[in-house]
Amino acid sequence: MKNISFKPLKDIKRATLLVLFLVTLASCSDDKPKTKNAKDMLITGQITADLTSPPKVPVPIGDRKAKKLIVNMEILEQEGTMTDGVKYIYWTFGGSVPGSFIRTRVGDEVEFTLSNHPDNKLPHNIDLHAVTGPGGGAESSFVAPGHEKTFSFKTLNPGLYVYHCATAPVGMHIANGMYGLILVEPEGGLPPVDKEYYVMQGDFYTKGANGERGLQAFDMQKAVNEDADYVVFNGKVNGLTGDNALTANVGETVRIFMGNGGPNLVSSFHVIGEIFDRVFVEGGTLVNKNVQTTLIPAGGAAMVEFQVDVPGTLVLVDHSIFRAFNKGALGMLKVSGEEDEKVYSGTQMEGIYLPEGSGIQTMPSTATAKEEAPQELSLAERLNLGKSVYQQTCFACHQPEGQGIPGIFPPLAKADYLNADVDRAIDVVLHGKSGEITVNGTKYNSVMTKQTLTDTEVASVLTFVYNNWGNSKKEVTSAMVKSRRNAK
Numbered sequence: 001m002k003n004i005s006f007k008p009l010k011d012i013k014r015a016t017l018l019v020l021f022l023v024t025l026a027s028c029s030d031d032k033p034k035t036k037n038a039k040d041m042l043i044t045g046q047i048t049a050d051l052t053s054p055p056k057v058p059v060p061i062g063d064r065k066a067k068k069l070i071v072n073m074e075i076l077e078q079e080g081t082m083t084d085g086v087k088y089i090y091w092t093f094g095g096s097v098p099g100s101f102i103r104t105r106v107g108d109e110v111e112f113t114l115s116n117h118p119d120n121k122l123p124h125n126i127d128l129h130a131v132t133g134p135g136g137g138a139e140s141s142f143v144a145p146g147h148e149k150t151f152s153f154k155t156l157n158p159g160l161y162v163y164h165c166a167t168a169p170v171g172m173h174i175a176n177g178m179y180g181l182i183l184v185e186p187e188g189g190l191p192p193v194d195k196e197y198y199v200m201q202g203d204f205y206t207k208g209a210n211g212e213r214g215l216q217a218f219d220m221q222k223a224v225n226e227d228a229d230y231v232v233f234n235g236k237v238n239g240l241t242g243d244n245a246l247t248a249n250v251g252e253t254v255r256i257f258m259g260n261g262g263p264n265l266v267s268s269f270h271v272i273g274e275i276f277d278r279v280f281v282e283g284g285t286l287v288n289k290n291v292q293t294t295l296i297p298a299g300g301a302a303m304v305e306f307q308v309d310v311p312g313t314l315v316l317v318d319h320s321i322f323r324a325f326n327k328g329a330l331g332m333l334k335v336s337g338e339e340d341e342k343v344y345s346g347t348q349m350e351g352i353y354l355p356e357g358s359g360i361q362t363m364p365s366t367a368t369a370k371e372e373a374p375q376e377l378s379l380a381e382r383l384n385l386g387k388s389v390y391q392q393t394c395f396a397c398h399q400p401e402g403q404g405i406p407g408i409f410p411p412l413a414k415a416d417y418l419n420a421d422v423d424r425a426i427d428v429v430l431h432g433k434s435g436e437i438t439v440n441g442t443k444y445n446s447v448m449t450k451q452t453l454t455d456t457e458v459a460s461v462l463t464f465v466y467n468n469w470g471n472s473k474k475e476v477t478s479a480m481v482k483s484r485r486n487a488k
């Protein structure tokens with residue numbers, strides 16, 4: 001179809017006729033008949049579905065025939081971590097947010113058993129968007145704690161579908177994490193790729209503001225107002241960074257099964273440093289190519305595919321960008337392998353550009369600088385919290401491994417400037433730093449803005465930095481930070 005030239009067609013009527021003809025042709029050869037076949041497709045044998053928690057997905061169906069597929073899903077209400085110091089009671093399908101990934105093929109007869117753990121407090125059910133039938137299974141699956149329900153459905157349409165709890169108040173069940181993805185592969189399976197990952201965005205509403213510590217309850221009014229405290233990938237802040245980051249090697253093709261549980265927000269899904277080679281728009285059959293940002297509706301999904309060509313850290317975001325840098329919708333895909341200067345040159349020339357004087361930007365902080373109980377965390381606790389502060393606040397400039405960017409952001413790894421003077425390092429984080437400094441023999445004359453962190457967070461992040469990447473293993477306490485704060 002690509003090669004048809006419209007130039008010789010002078011009159012509009014002929015063009016219209018051609019378009020009509022093509023549309024008819026397209027709709028005849030498309031998957032309508034296949035869908036019909038799926039209903040009558042014979043099944044051969046029975047298997048139990050292997051369910052996975054994110055970011056893993058079960059193995060591709062390949063060329064297996066349609067079968068009776070047994071799916072056993074258990075609902076668990078359990079406490080989890082939203083971000084450091086913030087706990088939340090999640091309601092889950094299979095113990096994770098998003099819930100277990102279900103992989104089927106068109107024509108499968110799915111026998112679905114939903115069990116509600118006896119320790120749970122509430123009844124739940126499941127509405128699978130892949131189901132053709134009332135409520136997507138919701139009515140047949142409504143189940144009280146300590147009970148289980150079984151129902152069956154035939155997968156008629158290939159695609160990537162959201163499932164979620166649909167028990168009243170529906171919004172609340174979804175807001176607490178009750179959603180996941182079910183993939184219905186076409187006959188013969190999706191084209192093979194090197195890496196497949198499962199990611200879902202979700203928005204959360206807590207009684208306390210973003211970062212407020214302790215066990216946070218769900219806030220109905222904020223949910224109604226669509227005023228999210230957290231917008232996250234895979235159920236929590238840093239669900240996909242640091243040790244949870246996705247990985248790939250240069251040259252590999254990555255497929256992300258990307259869903260959005262909502263309950264409210266749509267996602268402008270973007271990967272910083274990549275272009276989607278292919279997007280299965282809205283998780284259906286239509287493929288768009290060369291896409292920068294794709295919209296994932298609440299209760300919708302997409303499959304995105306891209307080949308990774310150069311090493312580095314790609315950053316997954318909701319490009320409604322305050323959500324990424326201030327509410328948690330930020331993940332990482334670490335690509336290892338050889339540089340390719342034909343694709344990306346690295347910096348070829350650099351200088352400092354400060355039209356407005358010294359304020360580059362104010363970086364996000366994990367918490368507003370609130371006064372807190374002057375209680376010291378243990379070394380292990382500081383290392384833990386420090387890592388998370390580093391990954392949210394410092395890494396963007398000083399880089400994931402503290403290596404910095406030559407000439408612009410000084411290194412924190414094996415850094416002589418840092419190791420020489422602890423008080424000076426505390427001051428830098430508390431008050432910012434500008435003017436010329438020399439780190440490991442290289443001159444820097446740039447600006448670091450003041451970081452709005454609590455004393456505990458400053459102590460933790462510096463302890464983390466000092467105890468990593470070949471540094472001097474010093475410990476920084478909140479008391480030390482407090483005395484530096486009061487000194488100025």
Ligand SMILES: [Cu+2]
Binds near residue numbers: 124125165166173
């Ligand atoms: Cu529920």
